[in-house]
Amino acid sequence: MKPMRLLSALLAATAAMSALPATAAERAIDKEVVVTASPDQLWESWTTRQGVTAFFAPDAEVEPRVGGAFHIYFDPLAPPGSKGADDTHFMALVPKRMLSFDWNAPPSLPEARAQRTFVLVRLIPVDAATTRVTLHHTGWGDGGEWDQAYAYFDRAWTGVLAHLKSRYEQGPQDWTAWLKQLEQAHAAEGAKMPK
Numbered sequence: 001m002k003p004m005r006l007l008s009a010l011l012a013a014t015a016a017m018s019a020l021p022a023t024a025a026e027r028a029i030d031k032e033v034v035v036t037a038s039p040d041q042l043w044e045s046w047t048t049r050q051g052v053t054a055f056f057a058p059d060a061e062v063e064p065r066v067g068g069a070f071h072i073y074f075d076p077l078a079p080p081g082s083k084g085a086d087d088t089h090f091m092a093l094v095p096k097r098m099l100s101f102d103w104n105a106p107p108s109l110p111e112a113r114a115q116r117t118f119v120l121v122r123l124i125p126v127d128a129a130t131t132r133v134t135l136h137h138t139g140w141g142d143g144g145e146w147d148q149a150y151a152y153f154d155r156a157w158t159g160v161l162a163h164l165k166s167r168y169e170q171g172p173q174d175w176t177a178w179l180k181q182l183e184q185a186h187a188a189e190g191a192k193m194p195k
Contacts (some may be wrong), residue, residue: 036168042131097122
């Protein structure tokens with residue numbers, strides 16, 4: 001093709017593409033951390049009760065299979081349905097490389113909690129002793145409680161990944177003080193209830 005014809009064809013293609021409506025990228029939360037642990041170790045952290053309670057939450061029910069439970073209990077003393085991610089499940093698993101699960105908003109945001117979002121975690125080896133963990137959280141609505149839930153998880157996932165890193169640098173998370181605070185909060189709430 002002659003240079004002028006090529007230039008004309010490129011200009012025509014560019015003009016045609018600019019006539020298409022512009023679309024925004026889907027809103028998502030993207031986080032990552034590099035952890036001094038192997039993909040095997042990190043897989044165990046995300047797919048076993050013992051692994052989850054070492055960094056994520058004080059209690060959990062974990063069944064690492066498609067459709068299996070990925071119930072993360074931030075408040076194991078709360079009634080069913082208010083413990084945290086009470087009714088979430090694994091959606092896909094590629095052993096030692098990727099896992100995904102549906103997720104819900106905290107109980108304080110009931111409108112958004114009635115819906116589900118989706119989280120994808122990837123384990124990418126950096127070298128023999130180090131792994132990059134990426135987290136992609138998507139499926140967000142717009143406005144109202146959706147915006148509150150998005151802001152909440154933008155902060156929360158940073159903390160979760162920091163705890164994961166800390167788990168391998170300083171040891172498993174000690175939930176004793178957290179559980180004591182929960183006990184006190186539940187006792188105070190119970191004292192306010194009419195008798």
